[in-house]
């Protein structure tokens with residue numbers, strides 16, 4: 001039996017490793033179009049960007065050999081023939097080849113959205129997704145004085161923080177009235193804004209949606225970076241479309257991470273999966289990619305089951321660590337624990353009476369407790385009123401009654 005995994009990022013590498021951990025002794029082929037040894041993405045907008053160090057490998061080169069994983073780098077997925085269970089690949093020279101599979105795992109991640117540009121070759125606006133992007137940005141940043149960042153999501157904020165810490169004049173343009181509009185509470189967002197302002201980032205809110213690089217004429221800079229999310233179409237949209245895979249801003253999978261086609265699974269940034277309440281989510285985080293990698297491998301070895309992990313995420317900006325457990329969908333109330341003025345607090349977010357998400361700023365112990373709590377029945381006892389009681393802590397809520 002042969003399992004082919006396309007994409008050797010956080011999700012794909014984990015899937016390959018867990019296949020072996022679970023006793024799979026067939027062939028594992030792990031492909032990536034990137035020629036580099038598979039690497040970690042988070043440092044590309046944090047320490048790695050600041051230090052200029054080489055990207056951190058996900059696993060050492062010997063790992064693949066030791067586990068009998070055939071790692072094929074510089075191989076891009078171009079097409080899928082689900083009937084024949086064959087995929088088409090192209091190498092850097094465009095040379096085509098084919099490989100058959102019994103099970104196919106799509107772990108191709110997401111692609112950074114760009115602004116339209118009449119001449120892509122002449123584009124002077126950068127994105128940050130790959131180690132190549134990070135290398136280019138590091139070089140440009142060294143020579144830049146004035147930096148403009150478009151987008152107030154995590155990548156934009158992290159890049160702005162590094163640039164400001166390096167003494168650059170940084171202006172961050174946000175379409176909304178605050179940062180992290182989709183991903184964090186106003187309490188956390190406002191705290192981060194003040195923190196980054198103190199680090200030297202200037203914010204401009206309510207900027208009209210930019211679609212084209214020409215829209216940036218009012219914002220001259222030596223270096224412009226856009227962090228405006230990812231493309232709705234997966235990287236291999238053509239291959240997916242031709243194969244007849246169901247897609248909708250990602251590849252649609254069922255609760256066990258199976259796509260609409262037999263023998264094909266999708267995991268990580270690319271997968272849109274139903275959560276415990278049946279609502280479809282596509283989550284961009286290392287934890288989601290890693291857990292889904294583990295899950296799909298176990299499904300292939302032992303049979304499918306529903307994926308049901310509590311999502312969590314972290315970000316580091318100018319020395320502040322933000323950690324988020326859960327998803328804030330439908331959140332309409334919050335209770336703050338700790339002291340934002342002291343730079344250490346957690347925001348408990350509720351949908352009605354139900355605790356759905358905890359954001360912790362410089363409170364790692366709260367984050368760990370929140371992850372455990374959200375995965376346990378104990379979460380039901382944490383209502384807004386209970387959390388607002390004097391002396392309430394997330395850790396105490398974990399103790400069985």
Ligand SMILES: Cc1cc2nc3c(=O)[nH]c(=O)nc-3n(C[C@H](O)[C@H](O)[C@H](O)COP(=O)(O)OP(=O)(O)OC[C@H]3O[C@@H](n4cnc5c(N)ncnc54)[C@H](O)[C@@H]3O)c2cc1C
Pocket residue numbers: 006007008009010011012031032033034041042043044045075076077078107108109110128129130155235236267268269270283284285286287289312313314315316
């Ligand atoms: C700069 C940056 C900072 C981040 N920081 C954080 C953080 O602090 N915390 C956090 O939780 N998450 C963070 N993330 C998000 C996290 O890195 C992603 O959610 C995670 O990498 C998703 O893993 P994945 O395996 O699905 O995709 P990826 O890691 O993107 O891997 C996908 C792989 O597929 C390959 N590929 C794509 N198309 C093809 C094709 N057609 N054929 C063959 N191979 C292909 C790509 O080359 C890539 O190696 C960050 C992301 C970026 C870009």
